[in-house]
Amino acid sequence: MISGTFGDEDELLFEIELIAADGLELPVDAMLDTGFSYWLAIDNQDVEPLDWISLERQTLLTARGDFDFDIYAGQVKIDGQEFDIPVHVGQGLPEVLLGRQWLKTLRLVVDMPSGVLMLGG
Template identity: 70%
Template sequence: MILGKFGDEDELLFEIELITADGLEIPIDAVFDTGFSWWLAIDNQDLAALGWTYLEQQTMLTAQGEAEFDIYLGEMRIGGEDFDIPVHVGQGLSEILLGRQWLKNQKLLVDMPSKLLTLG
């Protein structure tokens, strides 16, 4: 089970590690976004240091309208477990996002009155 925390505006935050192509582990807080359909989304400015492999481009409908995303094969760690996943890379993403794909094999528990947030 992965413990999360609530942000200043009640964002659902989980610490993850992005793993570069040469094995460097970069710990960051990611926002769990139930409106995002895929695994992970990052801003294109965050991509440069990672060295991940480009796969394809995809057009997606976002809250701001249609947007182009480059899809990379990325590696990350969450809850001590490593994952190789497709990562959506776009412009103007203010946060690193975890999406609904995690809910296919993890249970999200959000109990704000008790300040309890878990994934797993």
């Protein structure tokens, strides 16, 4: 399991690696967003250096209204494991978001009074 941190407003933050098409691993801080139904969302400027393959376009209803996302075939590493996942890429995303699909495969432990935050197998 990887340890996470609590943000200034109690956000659930984890360091993960985005794996570029050439195998380069780029560490990023990602926020777990249980309101996001899918795997991962990143800003469009962050996907360019990864050289991931674009698959399709999808419109989702978000807290800010309808939002267009490009879906890419991405690869990430969490807790030492590599995952091939669809990644939602949109304009103006201030954070890298981990969605609730991860909660189907990884265990989440949150104990705010004790300062414990962990995600993993």
